[in-house]
Amino acid sequence: MGKRRKVLQGNIIVARAAIDAGCNFFAGYPITPSSEIAQYMSREMPKLGRDFIQMEDEIASLGACIGASLAGRKVLTATSGPGFSLMQEHLGMGVMAEIPLVIVNVMRGGPSTGLPTKPSQSDVMQTRWGTHGDHPIIVLTPAFASELYSETVRAFNLSERFWNPVILLYDEVLAKAHEDIELPYKKDLEIYKEKVHKIKDLDIYDREIGQNPHRVDFFKGYPIHIDGLEHDKHGWPTSEPGTVQKQQTLRMQKIYHYLDDIIKYNEYYMDDAEILVFAFGVSARAALPAVEMARELGIRAGLFQPLTLWPFPKQILRQRFSRIKKVLTVELNMGQVRYEMERVASDDVEKRALLRANGIPFTPGEVLDQIKEF
Amino acid sequence: MRHYERYIRYRTFPTPWCPGCGDGVVLKSIAMAFSELELDPNDIVVVAGIGCSGRMPTFFNTNTLHTTHGRALTFATGIKLARPDKMVVVISGDGDATAIGGNHLIHAARRNIGINLVLINNGVYGMTGGQVSPLTPQKFITETTPYGNIEPKFDIAELLIAAKASFVARETVNRPVQLKDVVKKSFQHKGFSVVEVISNCHINLGRRNRMKDPIAMTKWIEGRTVSKAQYEKMSPEERLHMYPTGILFEDKDRLEYSDLYYKHIIPAAQAAAEAAALKQAERTSASRKVKS
Numbered sequence: 001m002g003k004r005r006k007v008l009q010g011n012i013i014v015a016r017a018a019i020d021a022g023c024n025f026f027a028g029y030p031i032t033p034s035s036e037i038a039q040y041m042s043r044e045m046p047k048l049g050r051d052f053i054q055m056e057d058e059i060a061s062l063g064a065c066i067g068a069s070l071a072g073r074k075v076l077t078a079t080s081g082p083g084f085s086l087m088q089e090h091l092g093m094g095v096m097a098e099i100p101l102v103i104v105n106v107m108r109g110g111p112s113t114g115l116p117t118k119p120s121q122s123d124v125m126q127t128r129w130g131t132h133g134d135h136p137i138i139v140l141t142p143a144f145a146s147e148l149y150s151e152t153v154r155a156f157n158l159s160e161r162f163w164n165p166v167i168l169l170y171d172e173v174l175a176k177a178h179e180d181i182e183l184p185y186k187k188d189l190e191i192y193k194e195k196v197h198k199i200k201d202l203d204i205y206d207r208e209i210g211q212n213p214h215r216v217d218f219f220k221g222y223p224i225h226i227d228g229l230e231h232d233k234h235g236w237p238t239s240e241p242g243t244v245q246k247q248q249t250l251r252m253q254k255i256y257h258y259l260d261d262i263i264k265y266n267e268y269y270m271d272d273a274e275i276l277v278f279a280f281g282v283s284a285r286a287a288l289p290a291v292e293m294a295r296e297l298g299i300r301a302g303l304f305q306p307l308t309l310w311p312f313p314k315q316i317l318r319q320r321f322s323r324i325k326k327v328l329t330v331e332l333n334m335g336q337v338r339y340e341m342e343r344v345a346s347d348d349v350e351k352r353a354l355l356r357a358n359g360i361p362f363t364p365g366e367v368l369d370q371i372k373e374f
Numbered sequence: 375m376r377h378y379e380r381y382i383r384y385r386t387f388p389t390p391w392c393p394g395c396g397d398g399v400v401l402k403s404i405a406m407a408f409s410e411l412e413l414d415p416n417d418i419v420v421v422a423g424i425g426c427s428g429r430m431p432t433f434f435n436t437n438t439l440h441t442t443h444g445r446a447l448t449f450a451t452g453i454k455l456a457r458p459d460k461m462v463v464v465i466s467g468d469g470d471a472t473a474i475g476g477n478h479l480i481h482a483a484r485r486n487i488g489i490n491l492v493l494i495n496n497g498v499y500g501m502t503g504g505q506v507s508p509l510t511p512q513k514f515i516t517e518t519t520p521y522g523n524i525e526p527k528f529d530i531a532e533l534l535i536a537a538k539a540s541f542v543a544r545e546t547v548n549r550p551v552q553l554k555d556v557v558k559k560s561f562q563h564k565g566f567s568v569v570e571v572i573s574n575c576h577i578n579l580g581r582r583n584r585m586k587d588p589i590a591m592t593k594w595i596e597g598r599t600v601s602k603a604q605y606e607k608m609s610p611e612e613r614l615h616m617y618p619t620g621i622l623f624e625d626k627d628r629l630e631y632s633d634l635y636y637k638h639i640i641p642a643a644q645a646a647a648e649a650a651a652l653k654q655a656e657r658t659s660a661s662r663k664v665k666s
């Protein structure tokens with residue numbers, strides 16, 4: 001066994017990856033099935049001289065993270081459905097003020113307190129549209145142990161590169177399962193490091209479309225102002241329509257200009273596939289063996305497994321649908337990605353969905369049955 | 375330019391406040407306290423939530439942050455823990471701090487995290503047009519208590535002393551010099567401090583309660599202001615509508631949260647890590663011996 005070969009719980013893989021990625025501030029509030037992350041951080045962060053704090057609720061947790069991020073820290077919080085609902089206002093603040101931060105949302109059954117100890121994939125749309133107002137968001141959906149690690153590192157990199165909150169989205173099964181993993185050595189990790197900004201005057205939000213704000217952290221010698229109100233190029237509050245429209249566009253385009261750098265996916269057996277199975281997270285874990293079994297039966301099925309769920313991998317799917325005319329969306333909810341698929345795949349693509357929201361993940365056999373019927 | 379003006383960000387003027395609003399007095403008192411303490415503006419961050427009072431950070435020439443309604447203390451907690459060497463000031467309205475932000479208020483006090491809170495109590499939701507707040511006096515007419523307020527108000531000082539804040543004071547906008555002095559003292563305090571500033575919102579509270587100009591409101595405030603010593607001699611009935619001023623509680627010995635974290639938690643965790651590493655090393659050398 002290699003030195004870094006371990007059997008670890010999913011949540012612990014994520015916590016370790018965050019620490020390896022340089023996360024040095026964690027604020028959170030316990031909630032099943034994410035609590036192991038907070039517990040691990042409370043033990044390990046102070047060993048490294050880094051900060052851990054348990055706040056009074058999830059609103060406070062994300063508030064503390066934003067404050068610490070502005071003070072120069074690499075921040076993480078972890079939660080599940082009810083807590084993620086509480087975080088929505090501060091998620092919007094993070095987008096508005098362009099704050100790098102990572103939120104882990106371990107999905108459990110909802111709505112409300114729902115099914116605390118059962119998996120679900122029903123926060124697809126909450127991660128996209130949960131906070132009010134138009135906003136860009138990046139949501140990553142690992143499915144395998146090694147991806148829990150690599151996507152956590154990528155979440156930090158993307159949040160720092162694009163000055164935006166990034167959500168790492170997985171579910172109770174991946175969170176709780178103990179899996180075999182070969183942890184990479186820290187020296188082999190690619191960690192995004194931005195060149196230190198020099199700001200001219202205080203025009204911290206003055207930029208061309210596609211660029212990031214020229215912001216420094218607090219206490220760097222510039223009296224900067226950060227605001228959740230719409231603001232002008234200096235950060236001062238404004239409601240002047242021209243400026244407001246420009247700022248909206250700038251916040252969107254700093255991300256949507258770089259889709260190729262953000263969108264990541266795995267494809268299995270897709271070269272000659274006639275049925276595209278679209279599945280992420282725990283559902284992809286069932287869909288992959290299902291596709292393999294279908295192949296053994298001579299059915300040409302392939303799996304498209306997005307690692308970036310938002311922005312949705314629209315362009316690449318459209319390319320696939322120029323040839324493939326059948327799509328099966330597999331998700332553990334009453335139908336959320338399915339609607340996105342309807343927008344993305346043209347009318348000549350036959351669309352089916354395997355849906356369920358009772359807390360029981362799909363088995364490969366169940367997915368296979370759907371493939372066979374198609 | 376007078377020295378305290380170094381701390382004012384004139385380029386963001388004018389302020390959004392109504393003429394005669396008490397918020398301007400608080401702004402100047404804080405700037406003067408900064409000035410008398412000769413603080414480097416770069417070492418200060420001023421954070422606020424939402425409300426008329428919440429707009430105040432925009433006008434300080436320091437690091438400034440305007441956050442969400444009621445949650446300024448949470449952002450401030452993150453900043454303080456990340457940078458314990460810096461001064462973190464929070465400005466909050468009465469609704470901001472005690473209604474939507476009540477939970478954060480008691481927990482910041484309980485932790486004794488080194489945040490200096492200036493709580494501007496004008497007894498109403500000023501910004502949203504004059505609705506009742508948890509600090510509106512009973513019987514007052516507001517936009518959402520058209521028949522008079524039946525809810526009793528919080529006593530901020532009592533609430534925060536019970537919540538274990540280590541510095542609790544009260545002053546009014548009627549007395550800018552005393553206000554500046556007590557704010558300055560609170561800024562020198564190491565743990566969580568709060569200065570409740572009784573202020574006037576003649577526009578959205580006074581107007582509906584026969585005090586439509588700043589003079590009438592400040593007179594009303596004056597009639598309710600007593601020193602701590604006088605207050606202590608009063609009967610419970612007499613105390614009901616009075617505001618004792620000055621430093622009401624101070625505990626210089628309680629340890630500040632981030633100080634505790636850096637001086638207790640981090641060394642304890644590192645000692646545990648070292649002990650574990652030592653044990654691991656012993657175990658490997660022992661197993662090697664067995665093999666050889």
Ligand SMILES: Cc1ncc(C[n+]2csc(CCOP(=O)(O)OP(=O)(O)O)c2C)c(N)n1
Pocket residue numbers: 424425426427428443466467468469470471494496498499500501502507
């Ligand atoms: C989550 C949320 N709820 C409600 C509001 C609307 N709102 C803005 S300011 C305010 C009350 C402000 O009152 P106070 O804190 O006393 O400040 P003042 O304006 O009196 O200084 C409210 C309710 C908001 N901005 N955000």
Ligand code: SF4
Pocket residue numbers: 390391392394395396397426427496500501574575576577578
């Ligand atoms: S509404 Fe009241 S609190 Fe707000 S600026 Fe006017 S007077 Fe001041």
Ligand SMILES: [Mg+2]
Pocket residue numbers: 425467468469494495496497498499500507
């Ligand atoms: Mg008020």
